[in-house]
Amino acid sequence: xxxxxxxxxxxxxxxxxxxxxxxxxxxxxxxxxxxxxxxxxxxxxxxxxxxxxxxxxxxxxxxxxxxxxxxxxxxxxxxxxxxxxxxxxxxxxxxxxxxxxxxxxxxxxxxxxxxxxxxxxxxxxxxxxxxxxxxxxxxxxxxxxxxxxxxxxxxxxxxxxxxxxxxxxxxxxxxxxxxxxxxxxxxxxxxxxxxxxxxxxxxxxxxxxxxxxxxxxxxxxxxxxxxxxxxxxxxxxxxxxxxxxxxxxxxxxxxxxxxxxxxxxxxxxxxxxxxxxxxxxxxxxxxxxxxxxxxxxxxxxxxxxxxxxxxxxxxxxxxxxxxxxxxxxxxxxxxxxxxxxxxxxxxxxxxxxxxxxxxxxxxxxxxxxxxxxxxxxxxxxxxxxxxxxxxxxxxxxxxxxxxxxxxxxxxxxxxxxxxxxxxxxxxxxxxxxxxxxxxxxxxxxxxxxxxxxxxxxxxxxxxxxxxxxxxxxxxxxxxxxxxxxxxxxxxxxxxxxxxxxxxxxxxxxxxxxxxxxxxxxxxxxxxxxxxxxxxxxxxxxxxxxxxxxxxxxxxxxxxxxxxxxxxxxxxxxxxxxxxxxxxxxxxxxxxxxxxxxxxxxxxxx
Numbered sequence: 387x388x389x390x391x392x393x394x395x396x397x398x399x400x401x402x403x404x405x406x407x408x409x410x411x412x413x414x415x416x417x418x419x420x421x422x423x424x425x426x427x428x429x430x431x432x433x434x435x436x437x438x439x440x441x442x443x444x445x446x447x448x449x450x451x452x453x454x455x456x457x458x459x460x461x462x463x464x465x466x467x468x469x470x471x472x473x474x475x476x477x478x479x480x481x482x483x484x485x486x487x488x489x490x491x492x493x494x495x496x497x498x499x500x501x502x503x504x505x506x507x508x509x510x511x512x513x514x515x516x517x518x519x520x521x522x523x524x525x526x527x528x529x530x531x532x533x534x535x536x537x538x539x540x541x542x543x544x545x546x547x548x549x550x551x552x553x554x555x556x557x558x559x560x561x562x563x564x565x566x567x568x569x570x571x572x573x574x575x576x577x578x579x580x581x582x583x584x585x586x587x588x589x590x591x592x593x594x595x596x597x598x599x600x601x602x603x604x605x606x607x608x609x610x611x612x613x614x615x616x617x618x619x620x621x622x623x624x625x626x627x628x629x630x631x632x633x634x635x636x637x638x639x640x641x642x643x644x645x646x647x648x649x650x651x652x653x654x655x656x657x658x659x660x661x662x663x664x665x666x667x668x669x670x671x672x673x674x675x676x677x678x679x680x681x682x683x684x685x686x687x688x689x690x691x692x693x694x695x696x697x698x699x700x701x702x703x704x705x706x707x708x709x710x711x712x713x714x715x716x717x718x719x720x721x722x723x724x725x726x727x728x729x730x731x732x733x734x735x736x737x738x739x740x741x742x743x744x745x746x747x748x749x750x751x752x753x754x755x756x757x758x759x760x761x762x763x764x765x766x767x768x769x770x771x772x773x774x775x776x777x778x779x780x781x782x783x784x785x786x787x788x789x790x791x792x793x794x795x796x797x798x799x800x801x802x803x804x805x806x807x808x809x810x811x812x813x814x815x816x817x818x819x820x821x822x823x824x825x826x827x828x829x830x831x832x833x834x835x836x837x838x839x840x841x842x843x844x845x846x847x848x849x850x851x852x853x854x855x856x857x858x859x860x861x862x863x864x865x866x867x868x869x870x871x872x873x874x875x876x877x878x879x880x881x882x883x884x885x886x887x888x889x890x891x892x893x894x895x896x897x898x899x900x901x902x903x904x905x906x907x908x909x910x911x912x913x914x915x916x917x918x919x920x921x922x923x924x925x926x927x928x929x930x931x932x933x934x935x936x937x938x939x940x941x942x943x944x945x946x947x948x949x950x951x952x953x954x955x956x957x958x959x960x961x962x963x964x965x966x967x968x969x970x971x972x973x974x975x976x977x978x979x980x981x982x983x984x985x986x987x988x989x990x991x
Contacts, residue, residue: 391419404428408454414438421446432456432487444479452485456512459492478503485510489535495519498548504529510700514538514560521548530555533700537562537582546571553577558700561586567941569595576600580702584608584630587942590615597622603685604628604706608654611907611942614638621646627685628706632741633657635909639666641766648672648735651683652710655739656746659909662758664766666749672735673742674761677716682738685710713740755884840871842931842977843894845914849904850935853959858900858933861970868977887914895929896977902935906942915946931976932956 390410395418399405402423408430417440420426426447436458444450477483477500486504489512498521501511508529515538524547531552536542537560543549549556549571558580559572566586572578573595581602589611602623612634620626629650636658644665647653660666676682686703716739739747748757842862846854854872862868871894877886891897897918905911918930934956943951950956957972 391416394419394422398422399426400424402426406430407434409433412436414440415443416440417442418445419443423447425449427451430454432458434458439476441475442479443476447480448482450480450483452487453480453483454487456487456489456491474499475503476500481505482507484508487512488516489514491516493518496522498522498525501525502528506530509533509555511535518542521545523547524550527551532557533702534558535560536564538564540565543571549575558702559583560702568592572599574598578602580604580700580706582606582702584610586610588612589635589941591619593617593619593622596620599623599626601625604702606630606706607634608632609634611635614640614643615646616640616642618642618646621649627651628653628710628740630654630741631658635659637661639663639669641665641668644669644672644735647737650737651685652713652740653737654741656741656743659913660749662749662751662760662763664764666760667763667765670747670760671765673737673739674716676736676738682710710738710740713738714742716742750884756882838895839869839893840876840890840895841868842896842898843871843890844898844900845873845911845918846900847902847905847908847911850900850902853935854900861973862977866974866977883910887917891917896931897929898931898933900933900935901938901947903938903942906938906944906947912944912946915944915950919946919950930954931973933973934958 390412391414399422403425405420405423405426405428409432412431412434413436415431415436415438419440420429420443424446427449429447429450429452432454433456436455444453477486480503483504484507486508493513493516495517496519498518502522502525504511504526506528509531510533511531512533512535514535518536518539519541521536521542523545527550529552532555534549534552534556540563542564543561543566553574554577556575556578559578560580560582562582563585564583566583566588568590569581569583569588570592572581576598578599579601581599581604584606585608587610588607591607591612596619600623603625605620605623605626605628608630609632612631614636620629627650629647629652632654633656636655638661639655655669685707744759747760749760749763750756751758751763844854844858851874859870859872862870871890873886873890876890877883878889881889899905899915899918930950932950932954935958937958938947940948957969957976960966960969
């Protein structure tokens with residue numbers, strides 16, 4: 387027994403209310419060590435090296451309200467015979483406990499069983515970055531859990547019954563970097579006020595689920611896969627005040643989207659690869675008008691009252707209020723353009739941009755092949771916006787006959803469309819991209835006998851740069867004498883990124899896509915993939931090589947990639963070193979085939 391623990395066992399601390407033992411190099415908590423502290427309310431054990439907690443370590447702490455065991459190495463529920471482990475009943479004496487902080491403490495992936503002993507007064511739990519990967523069914527059933535942080539634990543919310551029992555109590559949920567693909571497990575969480583699910587893989591918010599979040603004020607979907615939507619979704623959340631869609635897959639601002647977020651107080655849409663249209667301008671004008679004519683209100687007006695409650699208060703409220711209070715204002719922009727007065731009746735909306743930045747809010751204008759500010763795009767036509775097409779059709783007598791024919795013709799078409807919907811959607815996307823990209827092509831066709839500057843153009847994302855430079859480039863250029871075009875060394879200074887991509891693809895015999903999950907999250911990489919397919923359609927050549935650095939689940943594949951994987955042979959980078967010889971042989975053979983085809987074309991020419 388250590389000296390400090392023996393002192394605690396021999397001495398009575400009858401009036402002690404708070405004990406701070408942080409950063410004291412504690413390794414073991416023996417049984418009954420705190421039993422002489424009956425009135426203790428706050429106990430801090432963070433930043434130690436605790437590896438053993440006796441099942442009776444917290445006996446006698448019937449009045450404890452807050453327990454901090456963060457930044458430790460406790461192997462809870464570890465099956466190793468060489469490591470002492472505390473019992474699943476370690477918290478059974480803490481019936482009045484309100485708050486528990488286990489953040490950044492290494493726990494066994496399936497140690498959530500310890501939370502079953504937390505009592506009905508328990509409200510706050512932080513288990514971020516603890517390596518817990520599973521919540522058992524209803525582990526919080528006996529609690530009144532209000533604030534929960536599970537960020538950094540991949541897969542922890544995959545069990546839909548993990549939060550069972552706290553539907554009527556949970557107020558704040560932080561779940562960053564946990565691998566979420568859906569929010570359907572939160573259906574019916576009516577008391578939820580803050581939902582932070584950034585850095586996940588969420589592609590859609592189901593309207594029927596969103597409609598159940600009657601008290602939600604803050605929804606943070608930063609760095610996910612949300613795309614453009616055409617149905618009412620966020621407007622179904624009656625109290626939504628803050629919405630972050632920063633760095634998602636939104637490519638087009640639609641009229642429905644602008645209407646859907648009009649009642650939100652603060653929104654963020656920066657770092658999305660957006661194509662210019664009048665609704666992008668409309669969104670910017672609404673935010674600019676509100677900035678000039680209104681005084682923004684804080685997300686929470688009673689922060690000073692909540693801050694006094696040190697036990698149950700969560701920093702989420704202050705965190706997001708700090709974001710909106712420190713945001714950049716847009717008033718200088720409208721003054722510089724002398725457009726601070728807005729008279730359009732249909733420009734109604736409450737929102738401000740909490741993430742406004744002149745460079746962040748740019749869209750792609752295909753006509754100019756460059757990115758421009760939202761505020762410079764042409765405004766929507768007011769007359770066409772209000773046109774009622776239904777009344778116009780019904781005014782024409784021939785439409786009555788048309789309405790009679792619809793069922794006979796439309797039902798078979800809908801049936802066929804349902805069975806072949808994936809191919810139809812892909813066809814539409816391909817045609818749309820071809821139409822837009824043809825504006826860039828300037829009507830130039832590539833001659834089959836053309837002499838190219840490079841053997842292969844390699845498209846990859848920045849996260850895969852090390853693999854390209856350490857593995858692919860030395861093999862191709864040194865071992866195979868293949869000339870490679872890379873954007874970081876071969877793009878011409880002074881040209882736009884778009885012009886450089888098109889130019890380098892046209893000057894390369896082959897196009898190689900180095901695909902990973904990070905590649906699919908990059909907007910520019912997705913554009914290069916669309917452009918590569920467009921080039922194949924234009925030149926009618928088969929010069930595309932697909933290299934997969936990892937397995938890509940179906941739900942992560944864009945339609946373009948899924949079609950290419952179905953129609954073209956691709957190669958996968960193996961994890962086993964012994965299999966990489968075959969990988970390089972297959973890649974060499976593919977490049978050699980492209981070179982032979984080129985020589986044949988030249989000789990025929």
